[in-house]
Amino acid sequence: MDHRLPQAPLWKRAGAFLLDHFLILVVALGVGILLLGLFGEGETSFFGAASFAPIMIVAFILYLCKDIVGGRSVGKRIFGLAVLEEGGQPPKAGRRILRNAFTFLLPAELFFLLLSRSKRKIGDRLMRTDVYALQRKRPVTGIIAAVVASFAFVAFAMFASVITIMKQDSSYRVATDYIRQQAEIQRVAGEPITFGLLPTGSVSYTNGSGEAAFNLKARGSLRTVEVRISLTKAEGEAWVVRDMQYSP
Structure with missing residues (x-):
């Protein structure tokens, strides 16, 4: 090199x-929402510590490892940059992480990057690395790939958030508790009864009823x-089951 x-x-x-932070944030939120949507039950708050x-x-792991492949994160690849040693060679993976x-x-x-003479961050100073420009033009394929990946991550996060909202609603808890208590379901399916990770359905509210x-x-x-x-819900009352059908 x-x-x-x-x-x-x-x-x-x-x-x-900025591009790396956006992608890391979307991925981390998507994973968190999916975990809560898949395994959370009842009224668990998404913003709780758990x-x-x-x-x-x-997010922390993704950020530490964002330059692990060739010293080039997604953002750096789009802008034609790379983390290299002072001599121009790719640093070892451990140094990229540190x-x-x-x-x-x-x-x-920011102080060292903007105001120091060498324009190098603390991490670059200690690891004897710097960020270099490998090419003047940004590759079109890389930009397209980043845009597609961004839309995919956003779509994933939106899908996971819908599942989370559905499973956190009290109507879902009432429905699952009701099914678990049905002797016929217990006889056909066996016990204990658990539920699939990705439920489908809908919940709507109008002036307190639902x-x-x-x-x-x-x-x-x-x-x-x-x-x-x-299920149905009258204003000021709890959810009640209106109809249930099942098939093995």
Whole structure:
């Protein structure tokens, strides 16, 4: 690798930084929402410590490892940048990870990046690395891939959020509790009864009253039973089951 590569301009580094943070945030939120949607029950708050902690852990790991492949995160690849040693060689994976750990000291990192003569962050100074510009033009394929990935992550997060909202609604808890208590479902499916990770259905509210319908997979020790259940709610009252049908 040519050690005379130019140091990356600040505007490109800022663009790569913002793009990486956006993608990491979307992925971390998507994972957190999906975990809560799949395994959360009842009225668990999405912003509680139990659900927020996995998001922070995922985001932290993703950020540390964002440059693990060739010293180039998604943002750096789009803007034609790479993390290299002072001599122009790719640093070892451990140094790439440690370099990113210091970014959490954001004020100090910005001070060194913007005001120091060498324009290098704390992590780059300690790991003897820097961000270099590999090419002047951004690859069109890379930009297209990033846009497609961004839309895919956003779609995933939206889908997971719908599942989360549905499973957190009290109508879902009433429906699952009702199904578990049905002797016929217990006999056909076996006990204990659990439910599929991805329920389908709808919940709607109008002036305090509500309508809900779910298609659930009730899984027991014998078989899985498809259950279709509808509920209704009068203003100021609890959800009640209106109809339930099932088929093995």
